[in-house]
Amino acid sequence: MNKYNNLQTFESISSLQNNCKKNDILVEMIHHDLNKMTSEEMKRILSKCYDDIYYKRELLRYEFFNRSTTPEKLEFKDFIKQTKNILSRYHHIVGGFLIEDREWRFYDATSTDYNLDNDEVYFENTIDRTDDQDRNTLLYLERLIEIINMIATNIKVRYKIKHRDQLSWIVIRAKNNSKKDNDTNNIEISL
Numbered sequence: 342m343n344k345y346n347n348l349q350t351f352e353s354i355s356s357l358q359n360n361c362k363k364n365d366i367l368v369e370m371i372h373h374d375l376n377k378m379t380s381e382e383m384k385r386i387l388s389k390c391y392d393d394i395y396y397k398r399e400l401l402r403y404e405f406f407n408r409s410t411t412p413e414k415l416e417f418k419d420f421i422k423q424t425k426n427i428l429s430r431y432h433h434i435v436g437g438f439l440i441e442d443r444e445w446r447f448y449d450a451t452s453t454d455y456n457l458d459n460d461e462v463y464f465e466n467t468i469d470r471t472d473d474q475d476r477n478t479l480l481y482l483e484r485l486i487e488i489i490n491m492i493a494t495n496i497k498v499r500y501k502i503k504h505r506d507q508l509s510w511i512v513i514r515a516k517n518n519s520k521k522d523n524d525t526n527n528i529e530i531s532l
């Protein structure tokens with residue numbers, strides 16, 4: 342997994358170098374005049390260094406860490422749809438880079454891998470065991486859970502990391518509390 346992360350870092354650096362196209366004039370301007378530049382001049386130079394993918398990622402990162410919504414009572418199926426949208430919107434774009442899969446696996450009461458009630462679902466992914474306590478990954482997961490918990494007043498979301506062999510399993514559990522279930526803090530996950 343560490344090789345993959347180093348490759349991602351290398352690709353980011355090479356992308357930046359290619360986007361700037363090693364423009365000697367631009368580099369000289371930054372080197373000599375950076376402290377004298379206005380905010381507008383710095384923005385104009387930055388726009389020559391980055392592409393739209395970079396801007397989109399940074400805007401989504403800003404949204405991710407500053408997002409605030411007022412939760413409302415939702416049908417469970419609507420909550421699931423919104424959660425899937427959130428996972429696909431942010432995962433591997435603003436964070437969670439050490440988590441192995443780009444898409445989260447979904448389990449509900451019809452799944453055979455877990456014994457779930459009709460009012461609960463799991464979203465599952467894996468991470469190398471050596472990376473499961475990575476500070477950035479944990480911050481990303483905590484914020485992700487905060488955002489998902491902002492969706493609905495009647496559904497509680499938690500996550501848990503379980504270890505097995507060289508992998509750790511990240512399981513996000515959503516439970517509909519409309520039936521007044523007092524067991525929202527207990528996530529029992531058998532692997």
